Amino acid sequence: MQSGQTRGGTAVVAARRTDEAPDTTEIRRLADAAEYEVVAERTQRRAEDAGYGVGRGKAAAIADLVADRDADAVVYDGALTPGQYGNWAELLPPGTDLLDRYRLVLGIFAEGAADRAAQLQVELATLRYRLPRLRQVTEESLLNQATEKGSVVLDVEARIDRLHTELRAVSDRDARRREERREQGFDPVAIAGYTNAGKSTLLHRLADDLSVADLGAGHADLDETAAVEDRLFETLETTTRRATVDGRRVLLTDTVGLVDALPHDLVASFSATLDAVADADVGLLVVDASDPVGEVAERLRVSLAELEDPRGDLLVVLNKRDLLDDEALAARRAAVADLDRVDDVLAVSAVEGTGIETLRERIHDALPGESLAVELPNSGETESFLAWAHDHGTVADLEYAGETVTFAFEARPGVVERARAQVEESGGTVRDSD
Ligand SMILES: Nc1nc2c(ncn2[C@@H]2O[C@H](COP(=O)(O)OP(=O)(O)OP(=O)(O)O)[C@@H](O)[C@H]2O)c(=O)[nH]1
């Protein structure tokens, strides 16, 4: 389990909350995503115990239960300190895995990370999680024996530095690629949000070469990277697809989801993912609107906090609209209305397709663009220019009138500048239009 991998098997869930009875729905779903079958749970409402998290008596009862059920693991819904890990290890039958929430999530990531960037990000997150724990163990052991453990800390720090360097190279490469694509007339749009919000389903809904109808049974071979599943952290790498919104060519990127109660540090390890959103021309922040009102607002707040300085507009997408009546939807709209930096809020059902046309229009409006009214001589050269214009932006109101051709051209500002120069060179005229 050193590398962050988890082993799967049967598990007992332990959860504690100070003020109310713990709700174990999410931790059970995380356990499921890490391939654990939950065979029992024990929860407690009390203040945190310094030794075990839950009270000592509860911890002992859980240990008995593990022995009784011959369970492989205890899944603890919270963060355990190294000291608490040690205390639990003394109670539990030898060989029992103990996974707090972070280890569980890191285990899911370690298992599912398929591409190089995802693997680097997972390793960085895992080492960042381990480093303070290693330091603490080291400080304790330095009291009686010398430096062997200290060198482990140094090794981990060096590896973290190298991972930062490698990830920066990945980020730079991705940023360069986005710039090249922008030059070619493609607008980057990113889909972000919590795990299971419906991001990949929305990608299927909007992308040119994917469809929601393909998501049914029997299409498992289709495209695993954009798989849709009612499972947490189904998507663990960024996937990019082409989409067309009102004639503009867009590159749509699906990203890794967030989950509650992960330290900012861990989320920050997913820099390539966060960059894709921060650097997009439009960011779609997708939320499962069928979650309770308070959770919808809080999850959007967390998502926004992770996006420091987004380049483009941010649109909030209240997904799973089909699961809500009008009143429930209105309550969610009201709860998210005053969020900072949000340019618009739209309600959609990615599964049923409702609200998608309005979303497309809104994405189109948010894309950086300029328009030109163009008049050119009716010639072969103009036909080649039109082909280029279709490829790099939107052509509208095309009219052939005798010797001249007129049309409106809309595209990214840089592309419009190139078009303007080309038209003037070909003896045509241009004027700005709205
Ligand atoms: N009822 C309803 N279910 C939806 C909708 N959109 C997605 N879902 C379901 O929600 C679950 C999660 O969908 P995904 O598209 O995999 O969600 P995701 O955000 O990509 O999840 P991760 O990849 O795990 O981060 C699936 O069971 C979908 O079928 C919707 O509009 N309505």
Ligand SMILES: [Mg+2]
């Ligand atoms: Mg997904």
